Amino acid sequence: MNYLTLFLMFCHIGLFTIGGGLAALPLMHDAFVESGILTNSEFYDMVAISQSTPGPIGINMATFVGFRNISYAGAVIATIGMVTPSLITIYLIARFVDDFEKNPIVRRSMRGFRTSAVGLIASAVYYVLIQSVINVDEIKEYGVTIDDLLAVVVCVGIGVLYYRTKCHPALCIAIGAIAGVFLF
């Protein structure tokens, strides 16, 4: 991949990440996993790290994916690409448009964007679920193993913990890591 392609890919992703920073995940999944540049596992490893470190997950992911593609220059180019569309859009709105957020068309489309973003983030859940927790291919070949059941238990456990305590994602990641080393 060359620099220009990487830049334009991330401009595309940055442009269509509407309705929440996590909405960048399905766009990136489509662009990099469906096309075979990254494996599903690699992608979600990056998601884990991006969630645990400072900074918006969208920016972290852009930097990470850019790095994986073209090392240090890629990290910079991808990150710049990601913010360029919003930089331009917001600059123009801040300079020239008043009451942008009050316009009814804007508000109704935003409701639509926010709601569809939930469905799209759910698709990101689906892709990690079927690969890392309930791997259908693996079950077809080897049957349901103790690892599969443990994965479900750990998943539910961490989910309940996160839901109840709203703890830092890094804690959930750490618990997952320990479970991974000792249980799986």
Place this chain on the structure above:
Amino acid sequence: MLPMLKREVVEKYGWQDEQELLNVFAIGQSTPGIIAINVATYVGTRQRGLLGAIAATSGMVVPSLVIITVIATFFERFKENEYVYKAFSGIRVAVCAMLVVIVVGLARKAVTDNAGWVIMLGAFTLSVIVQMPIYMVVFCGGLSGVLFYSIRARAKSDRAPVVGPEEK
């Protein structure tokens, strides 16, 4: 992140007052991009025009750039290690759990009516089952929002009483 933005932008530097900042949040959520970045860009533009926009946005982005690049360098090196490999199989389970919780939380806030259910389930179906390109799904989502809610607004005003306050 938002409370911190408030503290810095409103209280420490006085670049916006609180009400203006809330408007900026609304704008930031209504446009492409990540809200934190958008807020930075907006405040930067208001302060120093285009250069301000670039400066503010760069400021938001540079820490992530540095931290992630450092981590990514090590990640490449340790990926092959057996324990790291096993750890990450567990880490992916954690990611799944957290994303489920997040999705449920977002759904509760965003899906408040039937139109919401249609849009959310439609987006999932189009992306996973139909395998429609995501940008198209996003576009459909925004378009649906405009259509559904414009129709609803029209219907509400049609049903409103014709007799106005002047006619007593």
